[in-house]
Amino acid sequence: MAATVRADEGAVAPSQDGTVVTWSVTELAEVRERLATEITELNQEIAKAETEIASSDVTDGAGDDQADAGARTYEREREIALTLNSRDLVAQNERAIARIDAGTYGVCESCHKPIGKERLQAFPRATLCVACKQREERR
């Protein structure tokens, strides 16, 4: 599937320290595709986990001992936590896609400096540069 790419439409963020921050349309399209694929996969996982969570209610049989019940509760809570985590990732991916579409992708949400291409290629949903991220984690 060869899409026509106009090279003059890349999102260009100002470089201050020589970090590579220029994205070509093709590169952005690839990142967008990666994020979109991940959203689809995550939504499938969420749907599957929710089915399991729902069915674990129904299959709750009588006569189980407390250890079994405890293990099941633990298992269920783990599924719910995973689902919440997946939902969070979906939201982050959707936000990254919105930023690509808005032309603000690759700019740190905190200090508004370029995040750096290498970091974004490793973590496509990053919204903070390394310095801001570290500051946030220390908090």
Ligand SMILES: [Zn+2]
């Ligand atoms: Zn920053």
